[in-house]
Amino acid sequence: MSSRLYDNYLKVQKRRQRLIVLSRLSVLAAFLLLWELAARWGWVDPMLTSKPSQLLSSFRELAFEGNLLRHTWITGLETLVGIIISMLIGTVIAVLFWWSTFASKVLEPYIVVLNALPKVALGPIFYIWLGDRYSIYGMAVAISIIVTIIMVESGFKEISKTKLKLMESFGASKIQMLRMVLLPASIPHFIATLKVNVGLTLVGVVMGEFLSSKAGLGYLIIYGGQVFQMTLVMVSITMLALLSAILYGVVNLLERYARRKYHYEG
């Protein structure tokens, strides 16, 4: 039995929650409305800004007659593959650094420099080395892998020394420590890294598409800019936003699943 006061408290909480969601939607609606009106009444030049109603109609057009969905799918797939490659290779390298303190010490300054280097600068190199298709993956991985290494490695370091001491007291080998403690204890860090990587890899993929590709949302945006079709550019950007929201949602689902399965907090 809950008390009246508590019921009341819950009711207030719920109302507040509803208000937040409602306000969120209103912000979006107000923005779209203002945009539409500004374009209609000539406050801004619709040639430069396009307008929501036009976006909607050209979205319909592009989606059903054009290849918008195919381009979105391509970008999404490239991002997914990029994330998986970065996570795998990044984790393997982080494990190697944990395994050999010597290697990690030797390579530390290089990692720092590579992390600071603007990866876009490598674009032409990837293009020449990997060709127009694979250079996109090159860019995506280049942007996210160093962060992956750093985040996973710092996760390893956060695992308490005494947990490993416990393993050591049973005479555990390094492989056993890795399998029984390091990897399972790092699951929250993997999820956090994944969240960061969704954004970074998408940046890498779009950047790669800007530079070289013949398909994908990045290509559409560049193309739209070149033929001065702001509507195409805006629709593509909207699809990008949608895509990142979906990827982020997937990671959140993954997190909820992992949390239930591995009982971690935070």
Next chain:
Amino acid sequence: MAQIELKDVGLSYFTPKQETEALRGINLSIRHGEFVSIVGPSGCGKSTLLSLVSGMLKPTKGNVLIDGEEVTGTSRKVGYMLQHDHLFEWRNVFNNLLVGAEIRKMDLNRAKRKASELLERYGLGEFAQHGPSQLSGGMRQRVALIRTLVAEPDILLLDEPFSALDYQTRLKLSDEVFHIIKEQGKTALLVTHDLSEAISMADRVMVMSKRPSTISSMHDIRFEEGGGLSPWKKREAGLYNRYFNAIWKELEGHVVPII
């Protein structure tokens, strides 16, 4: 024959900044089934001593022997219990108990039988499938002890195992752990900074000096009421205060011999 023997053991830590001589000239001999408490100022090298017995550290001088054989690395004969339970959150209680057995590649079916038996016996049977975070601090530490016991060591090393617990829990738990260890017939080395815990649980209390640490004295704890008293009862026994005061004064630096 002594089960644990330290012969003129010394240990120094080396770090880029300095050399720390933790232990010097330690001679110690512990019989099978004996319970020895170690007290001493913090940072004097108590944990270091346990690490030496466990084989995780090698002495820079002298020898450590278990059952007459020189210790060269971690051994199946030794189980270590640390201040924090370090139960793995990603395993339930039952699977946590199997960690040692898994690492040592022991017969898993046997380990599982042993784990459920001990869980039942020590009142945690219904929590086997729970996550560690659902247990209280005292229960977690009991699980940690059972995890150590499942690996079937002859010798238990306990490094301030109760110090993270509240007073009431630690009184109760020290009583329980004492009975568990005696019942299982294990040799035990307990490090604690709680004098009453040290006296009420042990057959002998070893007092260590400041660093570089040596054994400053060894107290046989015997009560007129006879052996087999529980720690709880010992705290009420006549001689308890005598031991307590003697060791207390000694720790303060005034060495008063006990008559």
